[in-house]
Amino acid sequence: MTPKALICLWFDGTAEEAARFYAATFPDSEVTAVHRAPTDFPGGKAGGVLTVQFTVCGLPCLGLNGGPIFPQTEAFSFQIATDDQAETDRYWTAITGNGGAESACGWCKDRWGMNWQITPRVLTDAMAAGGETAQRAFTAMMTMRKIDVAAIEAAVRGEDSRAQG
Incomplete structure (x- = not known):
């Protein structure tokens, strides 16, 4: 059953590939349905994948293969909370190491343009x-x-991490 509300993400013919990557990368994520187009449409042909229902960390999403007209931008991003450096590294490497790109302040982009x-x-x-704790952490970030x-x-403690190593 389709959730009452979900995030609709626009793809250029790669919604299923992206959804399967997200399902394999993040916990509590899965592809739940793939729907094919009954007729030709602006982004594809009859029988091609039109939409993909999936979850990312439990968040319901719909991938729409709408064509190249609306590429992804930083105006939308998934924020994934991590518990330690190993988990941070694992997700960062999965995204950037699979054709993605690094950005600043914890942001990266996957090969499909998702941020x-x-x-x-x-x-x-x-x-x-x-207060000062936030200021020090923000400055470090x-x-x-x-x-x-x-x-x-180290920044939270008021230490300069560059002096430690």
């Missing part, structure tokens, strides 16, 4: 604390591509 924020909980916790958990922890 991801791989965000350790230590960073979101520091930001939620506010602004120098990073993939988030360095140890450097964020």
Whole structure:
């Protein structure tokens, strides 16, 4: 059964490939349905994959193969909370190592143009604390591509992680 609300993501003919990658990469993720077009449509031909229902970390999504007219932008991203550096590294490497690209401050883009924020909980916790703790964590994050958990922890403690190593 289709959920009452879900995220609809536009793809250029690659919705099923992307959905299967997400299902294999993230926990509580799966492809739940693949629907084929009954007739030709602007993004494809009759019998081609029109939509794919899937979840990413439990979030219901629909991939729509609508063609090249609306590429993904940073205006939409998935934010994935991680518990440690190993989990951060695993997701970062899965996305960037499969034809994706690194960006700044924990952001990366997958090979289908979808944007991801791989965000350790230590960073979101520091930001939620506010004040000087948030300022130190934010300043440290602004120098990073993939988030360095140890450097964020050092910033939270008020230490300069560059002096440690």
